[in-house]
Amino acid sequence: xxxxxxxxxxxxxxxxxxxxxxxxxxxxxxxxxxxxxxxxxxxxxxxxxxxxxxxxxxxxxxxxxxxxxxxxxxxxxxxxxxxxxxxxxxxxxxxxxxxxxxxxxxxxxxx
Numbered sequence: 001x002x003x004x005x006x007x008x009x010x011x012x013x014x015x016x017x018x019x020x021x022x023x024x025x026x027x028x029x030x031x032x033x034x035x036x037x038x039x040x041x042x043x044x045x046x047x048x049x050x051x052x053x054x055x056x057x058x059x060x061x062x063x064x065x066x067x068x069x070x071x072x073x074x075x076x077x078x079x080x081x082x083x084x085x086x087x088x089x090x091x092x093x094x095x096x097x098x099x100x101x102x103x104x105x106x107x108x109x110x111x
Contacts, residue, residue, distance in 0.1 A: 022102050023076060027069055030065055035103045035106060035111065080102070
């Protein structure tokens with residue numbers, strides 16, 4: 001990508017809407033579920049899978065399940081999203097509360 005096309009792509013990326021949300025990572029083989037929240041729900045699966053593939057994820061139980069059962073046994077699911085008009089402070093608080101709610105509901109571990 002050169003010149004104007006690159007500038008246009010960068011501008012489009014910067015102008016995209018960032019939507020926060022709560023997500024679940026499920027292991028079909030073990031039945032385990034992990035729930036987390038992230039300010040930009042569209043980007044978190046890529047980050048998680050990258051960390052898990054490299055063996056650098058901080059949640060040792062999640063990493064151990066990944067290594068034992070393999071990537072094919074894992075799925076990613078967006079559980080709930082927030083409106084993008086929420087202030088950053090309120091968004092962080094709301095995401096934390098929503099993640100706690102979903103962890104209780106699904107009897108899941110935190111990410």
